[in-house]
Structures are given as structure tokens and as C-alpha cells.
Amino acid sequence: MNGRRTSGTSVRSLPLHLVLVVVGALMAVPVLYAALSGFKSTDELSANPVGLPRSWVTSNYTDILRSGSFWRLVGNSTLIAVATTVLVVAVSALAAFSFARFAFRGREVLFTVFTMGLMFPFAVAALPLFLLLRSMNLLDNPLGVILPQAAFGLPMTIIILRGFFREIPGELEEAATLDGCGPFAFFWRILLPMARPALGTVSVLAVVTSWNNFFLPLLVFNDSTWWTIPVGVQQFQGQYATDYARVFAYLVLAMVPALAFYSVAERQLVGGLTAGATKG
Amino acid sequence: MTSTYLSDTRSGPDAQVRPPTRPDRARTRRRVLHWLTAVGFQLPALALFGVLVLLPILFALYASFFRWGGFGMPSDYTGTDNFTRLFQDDVFLGDLWRCLLLVGLSLALQLPFALAMAVLLNQRIRGRAVYRMLFFAPYVLSEAITGVLFGMIFAPDQGLADHVLGAIGLDGLGGEWFSDPSTVMATLFLVMTWKYFGFHMMLYLAGLQSIPAELTEAAIVDGAGSWQRFRHITLPLLAPTLRISVFLSVIGSIQLFDLVWVVTAGGPDHHSETMAVTMFQYGFKRYQVGYASAISVVMFAISLVFALAYQRFVLRRDLAGATTNMRGDGA
Numbered sequence: 309m310n311g312r313r314t315s316g317t318s319v320r321s322l323p324l325h326l327v328l329v330v331v332g333a334l335m336a337v338p339v340l341y342a343a344l345s346g347f348k349s350t351d352e353l354s355a356n357p358v359g360l361p362r363s364w365v366t367s368n369y370t371d372i373l374r375s376g377s378f379w380r381l382v383g384n385s386t387l388i389a390v391a392t393t394v395l396v397v398a399v400s401a402l403a404a405f406s407f408a409r410f411a412f413r414g415r416e417v418l419f420t421v422f423t424m425g426l427m428f429p430f431a432v433a434a435l436p437l438f439l440l441l442r443s444m445n446l447l448d449n450p451l452g453v454i455l456p457q458a459a460f461g462l463p464m465t466i467i468i469l470r471g472f473f474r475e476i477p478g479e480l481e482e483a484a485t486l487d488g489c490g491p492f493a494f495f496w497r498i499l500l501p502m503a504r505p506a507l508g509t510v511s512v513l514a515v516v517t518s519w520n521n522f523f524l525p526l527l528v529f530n531d532s533t534w535w536t537i538p539v540g541v542q543q544f545q546g547q548y549a550t551d552y553a554r555v556f557a558y559l560v561l562a563m564v565p566a567l568a569f570y571s572v573a574e575r576q577l578v579g580g581l582t583a584g585a586t587k588g
Numbered sequence: 589m590t591s592t593y594l595s596d597t598r599s600g601p602d603a604q605v606r607p608p609t610r611p612d613r614a615r616t617r618r619r620v621l622h623w624l625t626a627v628g629f630q631l632p633a634l635a636l637f638g639v640l641v642l643l644p645i646l647f648a649l650y651a652s653f654f655r656w657g658g659f660g661m662p663s664d665y666t667g668t669d670n671f672t673r674l675f676q677d678d679v680f681l682g683d684l685w686r687c688l689l690l691v692g693l694s695l696a697l698q699l700p701f702a703l704a705m706a707v708l709l710n711q712r713i714r715g716r717a718v719y720r721m722l723f724f725a726p727y728v729l730s731e732a733i734t735g736v737l738f739g740m741i742f743a744p745d746q747g748l749a750d751h752v753l754g755a756i757g758l759d760g761l762g763g764e765w766f767s768d769p770s771t772v773m774a775t776l777f778l779v780m781t782w783k784y785f786g787f788h789m790m791l792y793l794a795g796l797q798s799i800p801a802e803l804t805e806a807a808i809v810d811g812a813g814s815w816q817r818f819r820h821i822t823l824p825l826l827a828p829t830l831r832i833s834v835f836l837s838v839i840g841s842i843q844l845f846d847l848v849w850v851v852t853a854g855g856p857d858h859h860s861e862t863m864a865v866t867m868f869q870y871g872f873k874r875y876q877v878g879y880a881s882a883i884s885v886v887m888f889a890i891s892l893v894f895a896l897a898y899q900r901f902v903l904r905r906d907l908a909g910a911t912t913n914m915r916g917d918g919a
Contacts, residue, residue, distance in 0.1 A: 324708060328719055331705065335722050335782065338741055341748050357751050399632040406629035413623060418630065425641055427895035429843030431864035432888045435871040435880050436644035436651065439658060459640035462633055491625055520730035522846040527872070538732035542850055545736045552740060559737050563729055570728040574721065577728070581787065582794040 339563065346557030353553045368557035377532075378558075381540040382565065388453055388525075388536060389518040393511050396458040400465035400510070401503075405495050407466065408473035409481065419470075425463035430523060433460075438527045452528040453536075457518050464584045465510045471583070472506035473499060509580035512573045519566060537562050645888060651881040658877035670882035680883065683863045686773060690841040693777050699833060702785040703826075706792035707818065720793070724786035731783070735850030738779045742766055766852050769859035776860055779847065784840070788833045795829030796822065831902050835895075842891055863887050 345353055346368050348361045356362065372378050406412075407419055437456055438447075446452035476499060484494045500507070522538040529535050535543065541562050548554050570577065652670055654662035674680050705723060709716045726734065741748045742765035749765065765775045799822065807817045823830075845864035848854060854861030854869065861869075863883060871880030 324713070328708065328713070328715070332719055332722055335726065335786075338737060338748070338782070341741065342737055354746065357746070357748065358755070399636060402629045403633035406626045410622070410626035410629075412626035415626070418634075421642075422633070422637065424895075425637065427839065428641075428645070428891055429839065429864070429887060431843045431845055431867065432648065432884045432891065433641060433644040434864075435867065435877065435884055436647040437640065438872075439877070440640075440644055440647070455636070456640045459636045462637050462641075466633065491629075495629075516728055520728075520732075522730060522732040522850070526849075538730040538846075541730075541733050541736055545739075552746070555736070555740065559733060562733050566728045566730070567725065570725060571721075578724065578790050578794075582791055 339560070342556045343560045345553055346560050348553050350551050350553040353556075365553070368554050369561065371554075372558055372561055377540070378561065381535055381537045381562075384450070384534050385519055385536040385565075388450055388457075388534075389515045391450070391454045392457040392461065392518040393514040395454065396461040396465055396514050397507060397511055399458065400462055400469055401500065401507070402495070403462070404466045404469035404473055405499060407470045409491075409499075422463045422466050425460070426467070430460055434523060434527060441528060447528055448531045448534060449528075450534055453521070453524050453534075456524060457521060461514050461517060465514065468510050468513075468580065468583050469503070469506055472503055476502055509576045509583065512576040513580040513584065515569070516566070516577060519569075537565070645884075648881045648884040648888070651878055652885045654878045655876075656878035656881075657875045658871070662878060664878075666878070670879050671886070673879065674882050674886065679858050679861060679866055680863070682858060683861055683866050686860070686862060687841055687844075689773060690777060690780070690844065691838050694780075694837045694841060695834065698777075698781045698785050699788055699830075699837060701781070702788035702833075703792055703830075705785070706789045706796060707822070709789070710793060710796045720790070724790050726783045727787045729783070731846035732850045734779065734783050735847045738775075738782075739766065739851045742775055766860070767856055769856050772852060772856065772860045776848065776851070779851075780844075783847075784837075788837070791829055791833050792826065795826045799825045831898075835898055835902075838894060838898075839891065842887060842894075 341358075344361065345357075347364045347366065348356070349365050352362060352365075403422075407415060441447055441452045441456070444452075446455070480498065481494060484498055489497070519536075520538060521536070522542075525534075525536045525539045526542075529539065532543070541559060544558050545555050548558075651662050653665060653667060655664040655666045655669070656662040709720055709723075740746075742750075744750065744764050744767055747765075750763075764771060766772050803821050803825075804817055807821055812820070843864055844862045845868070848860055848862050848865050849868070852860045854865040864887070867880045867883040867887070870876045870883065
């Protein structure tokens, strides 16, 4: 993170700064444009697409915030993200513990099976998974999204946690065993509390993945009761296709939770992604 | 050696002579118990993974040999018909071509761009923390939201893109964007780059930070220019990270769905369709579930062959060379 470890020379040349400013603008402008457009009426948006709003219209935003349907999406996304995260982290922690601290016949084969899961696109399983969920009566049921999301999150979570559990010194386990600690008690009372940073990292990854998932909720939720934010955004756009300003306002509000979460959990997210990528 | 007992008694007074039966049985029992404990911790994960990941993939393999509408069990066995039909299907062959195109564009443009930004932001430069955060931010947005946003920005005539190009006198560059068969893939690639280059940049930054400063300093003392340092120090030491990033990029291109589905649904006239979109069309819109399963199987096979080949020939050396730790202070 600090410059001392990297290059030592500071960059003063103008062209490089210019490159950064241009790229930064290209990254920021689409979102800022959407936010500004949300403050215009759709009539003004077509007459004055680029500039600041002549009169700031707040009704696009407030109408959405006052409607129950938007908050319902937020609630659904939150519930599904939290449930997925708790499930995938709990189940992965148990498995990762076993992979990291036990030598047993079949361990490598089993671990390979899980890591293979990392390489397979979700799209491959989507269709049969849908049929399976239908036969289990899990369509239009949040479990129909939570369970598969947790299942597909296992490989990454297990790999990251296993790496972390391995770093905890074996003496600790021996001492605990001498004190009469069984494997589960060691796992629950000593390992998990020590692994809090790693658990935080994998939880953040799971929350973001679940929050942004579109394909699975699209398949599973026919009825709008359980729609999540990404599905809701797509449907809203279909419904108000010509009311551009309102769609922009909706988009911006839909982005706020993810961006807010990112701003507080940036470290865990970036650390988790790089760890997952390099340890996979 | 005929039996442990005999050989033990023959080997002199210091040898530990143990009655053979009871401790052996106890040891076996302990080993079984140990194994059961170890596997017991795996059971929840195994059940979840087996039922919801492995089983569907195996079932897709089975269903791909049938003509099947998706209700009841498949019964109309058609052998490999679905696959022969698939490889004569212009749309699917187009999917494969477009997948290759996206992979090619990513490797040629997106990843080098991400690397350039990483190298730039790895130096002491004003505002680099802000730039890093800004460049990575789109990664945390849903593809669906990103898709709707850029669908509107690239709306023909109406959208921001055409207005901006018009304002700086480049009207000729604008146009139909997503609605023109000849520009839809390029526009899609632009959006993918906007969303994903920051992710690859973050991977590279983590990799760059693990390169010891002493190496670079020594090279400077030896009179190496910045290109030489990049070519002979940075690039070789970053190779493990680059290989992972290429892998993730390819897998991402193979399974691309959300963005395309939201923006174009594969159109105009299939010109932006991907394998996953074609699978979705057949499986969920036309109820040709057997045929759609065949598409899933081919996607699976492509991922598998790619993953195995990549692991065998490219990743082999450096899976141990992790460039960061997982405590979140790696970047």
C-alpha cells in the first residue's frame, strides 16, 4: 500500500495525470449523469440532456422512496443476502476446518471436487437447477435462491477459509486437546474467534455476490413478491421505458446500497477477491 | 515377514513386543473415528454441493440426450442428435465466435489497460487512493443495473454518448450502438471494460506490491530504464497474477449472461447472443429443454477443457505463489 515499497520516485509528469483524470471521468460520468438526470423531468431530459437541471425536480426520487415496492426489493435483497451469507460461511467453515486440520483418506479428492466448482459457470447448472427447484416446490420461495447461492459460493469460501485455518499454529490445537477440548469445541471456541478477519472477508464477498445476482432470482421468482433489486430494476425499466428520468432515479437509488456497502467494506472486498483469485 | 508377532519376538529384547490384536483393533477404531469426524465436518457442504451443483450438472448431461419439453422425465431418447443439431446451428456457432471475440478483445485491450493503470497507480501519485476506489467501484454494481444504465446512455440519438460525441463534433462515431449488428459487440465490450477492468487492476496491484522494492532499486542502480525494469522485473514477477486474471476473464466471457440479457437479450437478430443466452432462450422460452441442456453440456465441456488445460500447462507452477494474504491488507 505504501509508496516506499514500490517505486520511490513520485510521478509528476502531466501526461500521466491527464490519463488518470480522463479515465476517472469516464468511470464517474455515467453514474453522475444518471444521478443528475434523475433530478430532471423527462421533458427536460430530452431538451437538455447534458447540462445541470434548470429546476431540480425531486419527485422522481421521492416517489420511488415513498413507494412500498422499492423498499420491498431492498428488504428481499437484504434478507436473501444475509441468509445466503450465514449459510455459506457456516457450512464452509466446517468443511474448511476439516480440510485444514485433519489428515484423512479422500481429502485431496474431495478438495479437488470443491475447487472444480470454482471453474464452472453457474449458467451450466441453471436449467437443471431450475427443474430441480421446481420439483422441490422451491420456486417463488426465497430458499430457492438462498440454497443454490450458498452451494455455488462454497468453493471460493472453503478455499479462502482453509488457507486461513492452516496458518493457525498446530501447538494451539495440541494444547486445546490436552485441556480436553474435542475437535468441535476447538473449532467453535478457539478457531472461529481467531479467524474473525477471514470470516469477515468471505462474508463480504458472499453478500456482494448475492446482492448482485440476477440470473437465479430471475429464474426462481415469477411472482413479484420476492423480487430482488437487480430483477426489480430490469422490470421497472420495462414498465417505465419512456419515462427516462424516473428510470435514472430508480437506477441511482438501486446503486446506493451496493456503493455504500463498498465504501465501508472496501478492504475486506478487495482483500477477499485477491486472496480468492490467487489462492484458487 | 510372516506375521508381526513372530518378527517382533525375534528382533531382540529392545524391540517393543505388543500383543497384536487389541491395540490393532483400537488403532483401527481410532482411525475410523478420526475419519468419521473429519468427514462429518464435510457433510453439510457435501450435501449442499452435491444436490445443488453436481446433481444438476449430471442431470443436464443426461437430459441432453433426449428430446424433452421439461415436464415429467425425459423419455424420447435421441442419442447425440441435440449435439449434431447444435453444431449446425448458426446462432450457436455465432455464440462460440462471439465468445472468442470477447476473450480476444479482453486479452488484447482490457487486461493490458488494467495493467497499465495498475502500474500507474502503484507509484506515488496524487489521488491514487481515490482513483483506485473509483476504478474498482463498478465491480460492486450488479450487471443488471450496469446494463440498464448503459442501455440508456447508449440509446441512439437520445443517450449521453451521442450527445457528447455530437458536442465535440464527432457525430460520425456515434450511432446505433447496441441496436446496430456491426457495433453491438464493441459497445458491449466497452461496458464490460468499464465494469471489470478495475477488478483486474486490483489483482495486479496486489501482485505488484509483493515485488520487493530492492529489486527495482538494484535495477535502477544498474542503470535500467523504466521499460527495462517493467519488462525484466515487473512482468516476470507478476506472471502468476496475470495468469489468474486471464483465467478469470476467460471464464467470465464463457458464462456472460446478465449484461447481455438486460441490454439486448441477444439482439439485434442474435448479433450479441452468448451461449448462456441461447441456452436460456431454448430452455425457458421455447421449452426445448433437451436441446438447451446440450448447450449447457457444451459450455461445461468448454470450461472443463479450458480449466484443465490451463491448470496443466499454465498454472502448474504458481498456485503456491500466492501474491497476497486474505486479511484485507493486501491492497
